[in-house]
Amino acid sequence: MPDRQAIRASSVAPATDPSPRRQPKPADPCTLVIFGATGDLTNRLVMPALYNLTKTKVLPENFALIGVARSERTADGWRDHLYKTLKSYVGNAANEFHVDHVDEAAWKRLASRMSYVQGDLTKPELYEKLRDMLAETGKAHGTEGNAIFYLAVADSLFGSVVEQLGKAKLTDQNEGRNGQRPFWRRVVIEKPFGNSLASARELNARILRSLQENQIFRIDHFLGKDTVQSIMALRFANGLFEPIWNRDRIDHVQITAAETVGVEQRGEFYEATGALRDMVPNHVFSLLSMVAMEPPVGFDEASIRTKKADVFAAMPAVKPDRAVRGQYRAGTVLGKAVKAYRQEPKVAPDSNVETYVAMELAIDNWRWAGVPFYIRTGKHMSRRNTEIAIRFKPAPYAAFKGTPVDCLPPNWLVLRIAPDEGISLQFEVKRRGPIVDLAAVKMDFHYDDWFPKEPNVGYETLLYDVMVGDPTLFMRADMVEEAWRVVQPVLDAWAAEKVDVPGYASGSDGPGAADELLRRDGDRAWRPVAPPSERKS
Numbered sequence: 001m002p003d004r005q006a007i008r009a010s011s012v013a014p015a016t017d018p019s020p021r022r023q024p025k026p027a028d029p030c031t032l033v034i035f036g037a038t039g040d041l042t043n044r045l046v047m048p049a050l051y052n053l054t055k056t057k058v059l060p061e062n063f064a065l066i067g068v069a070r071s072e073r074t075a076d077g078w079r080d081h082l083y084k085t086l087k088s089y090v091g092n093a094a095n096e097f098h099v100d101h102v103d104e105a106a107w108k109r110l111a112s113r114m115s116y117v118q119g120d121l122t123k124p125e126l127y128e129k130l131r132d133m134l135a136e137t138g139k140a141h142g143t144e145g146n147a148i149f150y151l152a153v154a155d156s157l158f159g160s161v162v163e164q165l166g167k168a169k170l171t172d173q174n175e176g177r178n179g180q181r182p183f184w185r186r187v188v189i190e191k192p193f194g195n196s197l198a199s200a201r202e203l204n205a206r207i208l209r210s211l212q213e214n215q216i217f218r219i220d221h222f223l224g225k226d227t228v229q230s231i232m233a234l235r236f237a238n239g240l241f242e243p244i245w246n247r248d249r250i251d252h253v254q255i256t257a258a259e260t261v262g263v264e265q266r267g268e269f270y271e272a273t274g275a276l277r278d279m280v281p282n283h284v285f286s287l288l289s290m291v292a293m294e295p296p297v298g299f300d301e302a303s304i305r306t307k308k309a310d311v312f313a314a315m316p317a318v319k320p321d322r323a324v325r326g327q328y329r330a331g332t333v334l335g336k337a338v339k340a341y342r343q344e345p346k347v348a349p350d351s352n353v354e355t356y357v358a359m360e361l362a363i364d365n366w367r368w369a370g371v372p373f374y375i376r377t378g379k380h381m382s383r384r385n386t387e388i389a390i391r392f393k394p395a396p397y398a399a400f401k402g403t404p405v406d407c408l409p410p411n412w413l414v415l416r417i418a419p420d421e422g423i424s425l426q427f428e429v430k431r432r433g434p435i436v437d438l439a440a441v442k443m444d445f446h447y448d449d450w451f452p453k454e455p456n457v458g459y460e461t462l463l464y465d466v467m468v469g470d471p472t473l474f475m476r477a478d479m480v481e482e483a484w485r486v487v488q489p490v491l492d493a494w495a496a497e498k499v500d501v502p503g504y505a506s507g508s509d510g511p512g513a514a515d516e517l518l519r520r521d522g523d524r525a526w527r528p529v530a531p532p533s534e535r536k537s
């Protein structure tokens with residue numbers, strides 16, 4: 001085991017730098033309105049993120065938070081519930097949120113800014129109540145009219161909520177004309193953004209009737225992960241990698257987002273969504289765009305998002321025979337017996353919804369032509385593992401003629417997104433001893449060895465970015481539509497298929513057909529989801 005303290009002490013650069021250039025710019029005063037204040041997303045992710053931002057003092061001093069949902073609650077009731085939820089994460093080994101204790105002073109700061117509005121988002125009267133509450137909290141906390149509306153509700157409500165906000169003039173902003181004080185209005189839209197190419201186009205058109213594109217923040221929490229953002233740093237801050245980052249040196253790329261959790265209490269949502277819609281055109285494509293984009297000409301949102309959009313635009317639609325689906329059956333995950341998807345709450349006993357998808361994607365441009373991007377994601381798999389693995393083309397064998405070395409294995413560069421965040425490079429060395437023989441070894445970077453752990457659920461950066469009006473890490477309208485275009489033929493083909501979705505045992509690496517997808521392309525194979533040493537079941 002490396003001595004982490006010693007490694008950190010020998011770091012080539014300081015982990016923190018107090019100079020003002022390296023401090024986050026203060027966010028504008030604002031009110032954050034959460035639609036869906038009693039829901040799972042708010043409880044598990046948005047509130048812990050806001051609490052973390054309060055703790056690290058990144059939230060503006062002049063900040064107010066309004067929760068909106070149908071449930072009858074008082075502001076106190078809502079606060080108490082969220083406090084208990086936050087407390088429940090402390091010392092909970094299953095929680096990845098790094099809440100080791102609740103900082104009471106930070107919680108009180110946040111709690112003192114919270115109000116609750118009960119109402120139905122489909123009814124215009126709610127927006128009238130909201131207007132009054134916005135005025136009241138704005139005055140009490142000095143938020144200067146700036147407001148963010150966070151749509152943490154079912155996607156079926158996105159279009160109508162934006163429309164109602166528009167009709168109630170709550171999305172009107174003032175850029176400081178007529179001597180008035182300027183203020184802004186922004187809307188955060190959760191995923192899934194549409195459930196097909198047609199519905200994504202329709203939703204974009206609908207919300208763009210009430211909002212300007214620069215008011216819309218289509219959130220994808222994978223882009224809030226530090227490890228995902230650091231892909232750009234790896235590629236563009238190091239002279240080492242970029243010259244080999246292309247079709248000349250790279251054989252193929254594998255993107256894996258494997259989860260050990262099942263659908264938990266989200267059966268109803270999942271039945272209408274499935275693994276492909278839930279993960280691929282959003283999270284997996286976000287990872288892919290980071291790996292595949294051209295170097296941006298600057299670090300501004302337009303340069304970066306345009307390069308990402310170019311990647312999607314260069315991707316041909318996936319041929320249905322290059323996609324594989326599966327559904328988890330009963331099995332053992334991390335030593336625990338789990339039931340089949342069809343036995344989960346609110347799932348049809350004959351459901352044909354996929355909980356696993358693998359596919360081969362292509363990018364038809366100068367850099368990537370001929371390099372397959374294999375992607376897979378699934379629930380109840382052998383281990384939680386989100387990674388991007390880049391396999392390089394092998395070196396020519398000639399130098400090893402007449403030695404015991406009979407083949408040259410490929411080099412792998414693996415970007416580990418979660419849970420063991422880091423980067424490893426696998427390469428060949430000569431074994432010790434008199435004969436010429438090779439062994440694959442790894443250079444391994446672990447974030448935890450170099451940097452103190454940060455409280456981060458992935459939403460902190462994104463919420464902060466909305467507050468400062470930086471859309472770099474959010475999906476633009478054209479990006480979302482291109483992503484749906486690429487996967488649409490697979491959705492259509494699956495909808496038309498009459499056969500049962502193939503099963504895979506919970507705790508496995510997915511259905512056998514996914515292995516076939518790579519085998520058809522020569523000597524390629526998926527990397528094991530769990531390293532062999534960790535395979536227990």
Ligand SMILES: NC(=O)C1=CN([C@@H]2O[C@H](COP(=O)(O)OP(=O)(O)OC[C@H]3O[C@@H](n4cnc5c(N)ncnc54)[C@H](OP(=O)(O)O)[C@@H]3O)[C@@H](O)[C@H]2O)C=CC1
Pocket residue numbers: 035036037038039040041042068069070071119120121122151152153154155190191192
């Ligand atoms: N949960 C997760 O892990 C993730 C969720 N998302 C996305 O976030 C969004 C929310 O998901 P999630 O929190 O799981 O959903 P939940 O079903 O847990 O919560 C939905 C929320 O919406 C409120 N709500 C529903 N209908 C209305 C209405 N007509 N008027 C007012 N409030 C309403 C509910 O409150 P009440 O019943 O009190 O009205 C509840 O607060 C979805 O778009 C989902 O895809 C994205 C990534 C991860």
Ligand SMILES: O=C1O[C@H](COP(=O)(O)O)[C@@H](O)[C@H](O)[C@H]1O
Pocket residue numbers: 259278386418458
């Ligand atoms: O958006 C979603 O993401 C999670 C996976 O996110 P992670 O940060 O935990 O890796 C997934 O479980 C969920 O089904 C999906 O809706």
